[in-house]
């Protein structure tokens with residue numbers, strides 16, 4: 001038994017007279033400590049435990065196998081992330097609901113029905129029992145108390161979502177442009193009204209990789225003609241991104257999940273905005289700028305730092321400069337990290353360039369781009385004194 005599991009169990013024993021709470025009770029701090037210790041001890045075999053969970057689910061619900069992708073590494077990683085979130089927020093129903101809503105929405109795309117969630121809780125307990133070291137009835141009781149409200153919240157979120165939106169939209173590619181080396185901008189026409197905000201993203205499925213969904217940010221704000229754009233970089237071993245960049249053509253039909261993410265602008269506040277867009281991460285930043293232009297800047301300043309390795313990578317610079325020429329509230333600063341303009345040295349990584357222009361007090365920051373850039377950028381801005389609530393990006397908490 002791991003030391004953490006032992007400590008957590010002693011805390012559970014002290015808190016509950018050694019008996020643990022009754023089934024049906026919400027999880028308490030001792031349950032969450034014990035559940036967290038089980039997950040921590042599971043780390044070396046976590047992937048096998050998640051694979052065992054899906055094997056049990058597919059055995060009991062064979063209809064689900066056909067709707068999940070052939071390669072299950074993505075769903076296994078997602079499930080583990082969700083379990084960590086459930087442990088972290090298990091005693092806060094509102095926080096849990098916020099985190100489980102998007103999961104319920106994603107599961108609808110896979111054809112998961114309300115009845116599957118209770119069964120999933122049983123399969124998870126069985127998978128944890130098989131792979132969790134030092135698993136005993138107290139650990140099982142803690143996990144069951146944690147999973148019961150989780151399953152209930154997932155059912156509620158899925159049913160609420162089903163009343164409001166379809167599980168996915170069909171979207172026709174109406175234009176496909178190679179914007180830079182390995183980067184394409186796709187313009188899509190959804191088959192029915194598609195609600196979203198600038199700064200959000202959606203999962204996308206291509207006809208070439210059925211049931212493999214990958215998230216992409218919108219590269220444009222909502223438009224009157226209903227069209228939207230995606231900026232996609234073909235990444236090594238990225239099945240979906242390579243298909244979207246090198247294979248997709250006008251006339252192809254993709255599937256779009258519902259819009260997700262909270263990297264949106266509060267147009268009522270008028271707070272100044274500091275935006276960092278690295279590579280294709282300029283997609284949602286450009287969308288935010290478009291949305292501010294549409295709503296009116298309301299006296300705010302918008303400062304955009306646009307980073308790329310070389311000049312050819314700044315494929316959206318001309319468009320952003322054109323907007324800046326029309327709107328005095330907008331400043332756009334290109335930052336090259338490997339090759340400066342003729343005769344100039346490179347300016348360094350994007351976060352360093354932002355730090356050089358500090359102070360940024362009072363700004364709301366939006367970061368989009370490669371994960372190391374987002375992490376480094378968020379750290380720089382915290383050092384510049386921005387409170388965590390003023391720094392927005394899409395990286396999951398545990399990736400920061």
Ligand SMILES: NC(=O)C1=CN([C@@H]2O[C@H](COP(=O)(O)OP(=O)(O)OC[C@H]3O[C@@H](n4cnc5c(N)ncnc54)[C@H](O)[C@@H]3O)[C@@H](O)[C@H]2O)C=CC1
Nearest residue numbers: 217278279280281307308337349350368369370372373376
């Ligand atoms: N919502 C989001 O956060 C979005 C993220 N992306 C992601 O953005 C990435 C774009 O990739 P590329 O175009 O190849 O970007 P890239 O590798 O060419 O880098 C772009 C910029 O990021 C900075 N950067 C890169 N690595 C850094 C590090 N370790 N520390 C500090 N700064 C760093 C560079 O200075 C450069 O200015 C993709 O991984 C894509 O998935 C794309 C769209 C939206």
